[in-house]
Amino acid sequence: MLSKKIVPQVFINAIFILFGLACIIPLISIISISISNEGDLLKYGYRLFPRTFDLTAYAYILYNPIQLFNAFKISLIVCIVGTIASVLIMAGIAYALSREDYKFKNALSFYVFFTMLFNGGLVPTYMLVSNVLHLKNTIWVLILPYLALPWFILILRSFMQKIPHDIIESCMMDGASEFRIFFQMILPLAKPGLATVALFMLLHYWNDWWLSLLYIDKESLVPLQYMLYRMMNNIAFLTNSSNMLPPGMINTVPPSESARMTMAILAAGPMLLVFPFFQKYFVRGLTVGAVKG
Numbered sequence: 364m365l366s367k368k369i370v371p372q373v374f375i376n377a378i379f380i381l382f383g384l385a386c387i388i389p390l391i392s393i394i395s396i397s398i399s400n401e402g403d404l405l406k407y408g409y410r411l412f413p414r415t416f417d418l419t420a421y422a423y424i425l426y427n428p429i430q431l432f433n434a435f436k437i438s439l440i441v442c443i444v445g446t447i448a449s450v451l452i453m454a455g456i457a458y459a460l461s462r463e464d465y466k467f468k469n470a471l472s473f474y475v476f477f478t479m480l481f482n483g484g485l486v487p488t489y490m491l492v493s494n495v496l497h498l499k500n501t502i503w504v505l506i507l508p509y510l511a512l513p514w515f516i517l518i519l520r521s522f523m524q525k526i527p528h529d530i531i532e533s534c535m536m537d538g539a540s541e542f543r544i545f546f547q548m549i550l551p552l553a554k555p556g557l558a559t560v561a562l563f564m565l566l567h568y569w570n571d572w573w574l575s576l577l578y579i580d581k582e583s584l585v586p587l588q589y590m591l592y593r594m595m596n597n598i599a600f601l602t603n604s605s606n607m608l609p610p611g612m613i614n615t616v617p618p619s620e621s622a623r624m625t626m627a628i629l630a631a632g633p634m635l636l637v638f639p640f641f642q643k644y645f646v647r648g649l650t651v652g653a654v655k656g
Contacts, residue, residue, distance in 0.1 A: 397421070397624040404620045420621035424594065424629065430582070431590070437502065438587040442568045445506040450561045452510050457519030458549055463528065479513040492578060504578045505586065509567060515560045522556035523549065562638070569634060591626045598622055 388411070396409055400417040407414060425431060459465050460472055483491070498504040526549065534544045550557065575589035585593075598619050 393624045393627055397621055397628055399621055401618045401621050417621070420618040420625040423618055423622055424591075424625050431587075433583060434585055434587040434590040437505075437584060438569060440502065441505045441586060442565055445509060445568045446561055446564045448506065449510045449512070449564050450557055453512065453516045453560065454519055454550065454553065454557060455545065456511060456516050457523055458545055460516070460520040461523035461526075462531075475513045475516050489577060499578045500581050500584060502584055505571070505574050505584075506568075508574060509564070509571070512564075512567075515563065519553070519556055519560060523553055526552050565637065566634060570630075588630060591630060595623065595626060 392409060392411055395411055395413050396404065397420055398416055398418060399410070399413040400415040401419065403410075403414045456471070456475070460468060460475070462468065465471075482488070492504060492508075493499045498507065530548060530552075531544055534548055539547075570588060572586070572588040572592045575584075575586055576592075579585055579589070
């Protein structure tokens with residue numbers, strides 16, 4: 364009888380151990396490649412443990428630490444301000460859409476859904492941002508375009524629709540204003556949904572380099588992802604140029620493969636530290652109800 368219980372548990376534990384290894388081994392490989400010698404990578408390929416310990420890639424990426432620190436600071440400001448502002452704005456729109464007594468609910472829902480299917484295009488958007496709003500080469504151009512994403516608005520709306528309307532009516536009968544109901548009742552009850560959307564928005568702002576490519580020319584406003592993107596292009600250009608040199612000339616190959624993994628660590632490292640603080644909201648449910656009548 365005891366063996367019948369142990370066998371399924373061992374099987375389930377083995378599955379989760381294999382799944383955990385499948386998640387950890389690629390991360391270990393990335394770290395190993397980043398500290399490996401470029402010649403060994405070209406000759407022997409990727410290895411789980413470095414054949415020769417070499418920090419040339421880190422020295423190449425961190426050659427100008429002031430520039431890297433400034434790019435990290437810009438990304439941090441954009442992520443914090445953008446995430447907080449976008450979650451509040453999208454939560455406000457989602458709350459309005461979740462209210463059955465909102466007069467323009469259907470029109471606003473159609474407007475939000477319509478923007479998921481169609482957009483103004485790249486050229487009109489660039490002209491609007493640059494010539495009309497004059498946001499080019501400002502930090503706001505990295506924040507404002509992502510303040511209200513339709514998909515996350517619909518997710519929050521679906522979550523807030525599960526909150527009983529009786530709670531809102533009881534607060535209104537007690538004389539609470541709409542802003543007080545929203546900030547003191549709705550937001551705390553919707554905390555798991557808000558945390559989930561906040562994590563996705565944080566990743567969205569952190570990984571974005573497209574807006575910087577379009578609208579940022581000032582070096583002081585370049586975020587981390589765009590700076591790493593330009594470094595990778597420079598490495599690719601130097602590698603191709605060195606391959607085209609005639610025999611006998613000095614051929615210095617930059618650390619291409621190891622630099623890629625070093626950039627991956629620099630780009631993903633902060634998010635790996637942030638994720639555990641949001642993880643509990645993905646696995647914890649929220650029971651809303653039990654309204655006394």
